[in-house]
Amino acid sequence: MTLLRRWFWVWLFGLPLLALAIWGIVDNERLFFATTLNGLTLAALYFLVASGFTLVFGLLRNVNLAHGSLYLLGAYVGWVVGEWSDSWLLAVAAGFLFAALMGLLLQIGVFRYMHGEDLRQTMATIALSIIAADIALWIWGGQIYQFDPPRWIIGSTALPIVGKFATYRLVLLAMAIVIGLALWWFLARTRVGMMIRAGVDDRAMLSASGVNVQMVFAITFAIGAGLAGFAGVVGGTALSIAPGEDTRYLLASLVVVIVGGMGSVAGAALGAVLVGLAEQFGLAYAPTYGVVFTFVIMALVLAFRPHGILGRGT
Amino acid sequence: MSAAHWRKAMNFTAPSRNWSGGRATAAPRSATTTAATPSTASILQAWRHIGLRHVFVLAAVLLYPWIVPPFFTYQIGGQALTLGLIALSLTFLAGYGGMLSLAQMTVAGIAGYIVAILGVSGTPDISLGWPWWLVVVLAVMGGTLAATFIGWLSVRTEGIYTIMITLAIGMAFFYLAQQNYAIFNGFQGFQKVVPPVVLDTDWRTPIPFYYLALFWALAGYFFVKYLIRAPFGVALQGVRDNARRMSALGYSPVAHRVAAYAVAGVIASIGGVLLVWYNGLITPGSVGTSWMINILIVAVLGGMRHPIGPFIGAVVFVLLQNFAIDLIDRERFNLVIGLVFLVIVLFSPDGLLGWWDRLRDWARRRMADAGAHVRGRGVRGGEWRSVSVSQARPAGRP
Numbered sequence: 001m002t003l004l005r006r007w008f009w010v011w012l013f014g015l016p017l018l019a020l021a022i023w024g025i026v027d028n029e030r031l032f033f034a035t036t037l038n039g040l041t042l043a044a045l046y047f048l049v050a051s052g053f054t055l056v057f058g059l060l061r062n063v064n065l066a067h068g069s070l071y072l073l074g075a076y077v078g079w080v081v082g083e084w085s086d087s088w089l090l091a092v093a094a095g096f097l098f099a100a101l102m103g104l105l106l107q108i109g110v111f112r113y114m115h116g117e118d119l120r121q122t123m124a125t126i127a128l129s130i131i132a133a134d135i136a137l138w139i140w141g142g143q144i145y146q147f148d149p150p151r152w153i154i155g156s157t158a159l160p161i162v163g164k165f166a167t168y169r170l171v172l173l174a175m176a177i178v179i180g181l182a183l184w185w186f187l188a189r190t191r192v193g194m195m196i197r198a199g200v201d202d203r204a205m206l207s208a209s210g211v212n213v214q215m216v217f218a219i220t221f222a223i224g225a226g227l228a229g230f231a232g233v234v235g236g237t238a239l240s241i242a243p244g245e246d247t248r249y250l251l252a253s254l255v256v257v258i259v260g261g262m263g264s265v266a267g268a269a270l271g272a273v274l275v276g277l278a279e280q281f282g283l284a285y286a287p288t289y290g291v292v293f294t295f296v297i298m299a300l301v302l303a304f305r306p307h308g309i310l311g312r313g314t
Numbered sequence: 315m316s317a318a319h320w321r322k323a324m325n326f327t328a329p330s331r332n333w334s335g336g337r338a339t340a341a342p343r344s345a346t347t348t349a350a351t352p353s354t355a356s357i358l359q360a361w362r363h364i365g366l367r368h369v370f371v372l373a374a375v376l377l378y379p380w381i382v383p384p385f386f387t388y389q390i391g392g393q394a395l396t397l398g399l400i401a402l403s404l405t406f407l408a409g410y411g412g413m414l415s416l417a418q419m420t421v422a423g424i425a426g427y428i429v430a431i432l433g434v435s436g437t438p439d440i441s442l443g444w445p446w447w448l449v450v451v452l453a454v455m456g457g458t459l460a461a462t463f464i465g466w467l468s469v470r471t472e473g474i475y476t477i478m479i480t481l482a483i484g485m486a487f488f489y490l491a492q493q494n495y496a497i498f499n500g501f502q503g504f505q506k507v508v509p510p511v512v513l514d515t516d517w518r519t520p521i522p523f524y525y526l527a528l529f530w531a532l533a534g535y536f537f538v539k540y541l542i543r544a545p546f547g548v549a550l551q552g553v554r555d556n557a558r559r560m561s562a563l564g565y566s567p568v569a570h571r572v573a574a575y576a577v578a579g580v581i582a583s584i585g586g587v588l589l590v591w592y593n594g595l596i597t598p599g600s601v602g603t604s605w606m607i608n609i610l611i612v613a614v615l616g617g618m619r620h621p622i623g624p625f626i627g628a629v630v631f632v633l634l635q636n637f638a639i640d641l642i643d644r645e646r647f648n649l650v651i652g653l654v655f656l657v658i659v660l661f662s663p664d665g666l667l668g669w670w671d672r673l674r675d676w677a678r679r680r681m682a683d684a685g686a687h688v689r690g691r692g693v694r695g696g697e698w699r700s701v702s703v704s705q706a707r708p709a710g711r712p
Contacts, residue, residue: 063474065481118474119414123614123659126607130652138646247603251485254478262475291489298482299467306470 009304024285034165035284036277041169043276044176045235049249050256050268051183052227058200058263060217061118062111065125067228068250069132074099074229075236075245076136079145082233088149092233099229100222107221112214129246137243147237172238179227183265196220200263255294259301261311270309375528379521388520388592389636394628395527396592399534400585401612401624403578406538409618410547411574412554417464417480419609420487421579422586423601425457427491427498429507429590436506437499446510454583461579462572469571484606492598503597507590517591527588531625534581538621541577550574604648611655617665626666 024032053067064070074095082091106128114120153171156164187193195216198206207213228249232241235249252275260271275294282293301309379387400422408414433449435441444452468479491498509517509526517523541547550570552560557567590596599605608631616627631651638650662668 061474063478065477120659120663122414122474122477123610124656126610127652127656127659130604130607130648131656134646134648134652138649247485251482251489254482254485258475258479258482287493289490289494291486291493295483295486295490298479298486302467302470302479 013300031284035280037159037165038169038284039277039280040273041173041238041276042280043272043274044173045231045238046249046252046256046276047176047269047272048179048231048234049228050253050260050272051180051265052224052231053253054257054260054263054265054268055183055196055227056221056224057257060107060111060221061116062121063118063125064106064224065122065250066106066129066132067225067253068246068248069129069136070099070102070225070228071232071235071249072136072241072243072246073102073132073232075232075241076140076145078229078233079147079236079241082147086148088147088237091147092230095233096226096230099232100226102229103221103225104218106225107218111221112217129250133243133246136246142243144240144242145236146240147233149237168238172234175234180265180269187265192216192219255298257308258298259308261308264308264310267308267310379524384520387524390629390632391524392520392527392592394625394632395524395531396585396588397609397612397631398625398628399527399531399588400582401609401616401628402531402534402538402621403581403585404609404613405616405618405621405624406541406581407574407578408613409620409623410542410554411550411571411578413465413468413571413574414477414610415464415468415480415575415578416477416606416610417461417468417484417487418578418582419606420484420601421457421461421464421582422589423487423491423596424460425453425583425586426507426590426596426600427504428453428456429587430504430596431497433507435504437502437504440497440499441504446512450587453587454580457583457586458576458579461582462576465572465575465579469568469575481603481606484601485603488598488602491601498598501598503595503600505595507596508594509591518594523592527592530584530588534584535621535625538581542621546570546573608651611651614655615658615665617667619664620667623665623667630666 021032049067049071052070053064056062056064056067077098078091078095081094082088085091106125110124110128111121114124149168153168155167157167157170159165185193187197195206195211196219198211199213199216199220203213206216231249236245256268256271256275258271259274260267260269274297278293278297279291282289282291286293305311378391382391400418403421404415404418407418429449431440432442432444432452433446434443464480464483467483468476471479491503492501494500509523511517515522517526542551549560549565550573552563553565553567553570560570561567589600593600612627612631613624614627615630616623616625634651634654635647638647658665662672664671
């Protein structure tokens with residue numbers, strides 16, 4: 001795509017959005033910026049969930065539809081550990097570790113035997129997510145759980161224009177940025193990250209150059225799953241944990257990676273920002289049609305860039 | 315290959331020579347393959363395929379409601395036929411088109427919602443109360459339109475991307491129906507959506523509903539059976555197996571795929587109308603993720619390489635739903651169905667039909683000594699595998 005054409009598209013969608021944004025600011029400054037901030041914090045949560053999803057997909061070409069279940073299981077286990085140890089940080093660690101362990105088991109126990117059979121893998125993960133959701137319902141019941149985060153992040157912070165804003169959400173935003181940067185550093189600067197990127201580009205070649213591909217797969221899967229569990233605890237603290245959250249975050253990850261481009265962590269960040277903003281602005285300005293905005297974004301992206309905004313064509 | 319096989323194969327492939335430019339025109343059949351006049355020959359050929367088992371199954375499904383109590387007629391028979399019809403649309407799309415769409419329940423749900431919104435329901439503020447025949451026609455049209463749109467969106471991608479996109483579309487519709495009160499009546503949905511009383515018959519009662527569902531199930535079954543042999547269906551299977559080659563031959567893979575979505579949309583919409591009548595209500599829960607996936611389970615359970623598969627899968631699914639819960643906790647149905655699905659996915663990619671084939675092959679091998687059978691597993695089971703292979707490699711990749 002030439003530069004000129006790219007700018008054409010940017011202006012075609014950017015100008016109306018800019019006009020709407022100016023109208024929003026003039027109309028109600030506080031609402032607009034508060035919604036923006038809310039959208040960004042939601043995007044932070046979506047990014048945490050979707051980055052693991054897209055990482056696993058990029059390398060293993062495996063759509064792990066049990067990703068939402070990993071989110072929910074991580075959240076539940078984190079809650080149990082948090083109750084037992086009275087420490088929120090331990091709960092976060094437990095959520096990460098448990099989901100990572102589940103991811104490892106999935107990779108070693110199921111996916112390794114279905115290598116290259118995408119359809120079977122997908123259906124197996126659907127079956128597993130049904131089973132996991134029902135087991136979670138069995139153990140933890142249908143009630144809603146809330147975390148008990150440390151005192152210093154419960155309160156609110158005074159911000160210019162927006163006024164009081166929940167500190168925890170700001171922390172969430174900061175956490176997502178830190179994790180995004182860490183992920184970037186890990187992928188771009190470390191040896192394992194290099195192997196993962198090489199695997200994304202050409203799995204057979206990586207294997208031929210003497211790398212234990214199964215090991216790289218397992219590590220990637222563990223990190224991706226662990227991120228889901230981590231997001232479970234962190235997101236569960238911001239909102240709450242209840243049955244049904246697994247499909248909600250699965251949908252979020254799906255839409256985010258479809259919009260952003262599958263297998264690209266930067267795409268996941270971009271997609272998360274778009275979807276998070278769309279959802280919050282939809283909620284604030286057109287309450288019952290919020291989900292339509294998300295859908296329209298997805299449809300537009302699919303219509304013009306079938307592989308996502310930052311996705312590479314296969 | 316015997317002479318009869320050869321003649322059959324010639325007959326089967328003959329029309330394919332006469333296609334032009336990807337348009338499936340009604341080409342004149344070449345009359346040189348058989349000595350008899352084509353019409354008599356084709357009629358004879360058609361009847362020759364009807365075996366004892368076909369007659370037996372047809373008699374069984376026709377007599378079924380007179381043998382069993384009403385619960386079995388309605389709850390088991392009616393529901394299985396309705397779910398089977400919706401799953402049939404998925405079997406057609408996935409088995410013959412290579413597109414695994416999870417949004418078939420969404421299409422059915424859209425048709426069901428149209429029935430509730432335009433027709434009569436327990437929410438007179440929203441429902442318009444139009445006559446039932448108009449409502450049904452509009453519902454099927456609306457569902458088909460929605461299916462075409464979903465197809466148009468998702469054919470741009472292939473394989474696992476299709477699953478993700480259709481899943482996302484279906485979930486988005488679920489959340490829309492749940493959040494929107496002006497049109498979809500939000501969380502409550504619509505109650506008391508009953509079939510009309512036509513010809514002095516209350517179609518809600520078990521036996522009439524069973525026959526209504528049976529009629530449409532048979533219609534759908536034979537329609538799909540016909541379509542997969544028709545030029546369009548053959549071209550669609552060609553697109554499934556190798557889109558690039560079909561494209562080089564002058565066919566438009568995108569047009570065939572979207573058309574397949576539309577055809578599947580008609581079937582799913584009819585199933586959706588029947589389902590809303592069967593349940594008597596429609597709520598966001600009827601189009602939620604679990605039901606979208608249940609349709610996939612039904613189709614996979616039965617096996618996707620023959621249109622009878624979804625109906626077998628639906629019977630097993632409904633039986634499990636009604637009776638497996640008696641064996642363990644009533645609440646644990648999802649666990650049971652999830653495990654059954656996992657076992658099928660892990661051990662029999664062809665579903666129950668695959669098991670049946672394996673069993674038959676095994677029995678035959680036991681009886682005959684040498685491998686004199688042409689119809690081995692490799693040939694018959696290949697259809698499903700070719701789906702996954704063509705899905706795994708989007709066109710353009712080596």
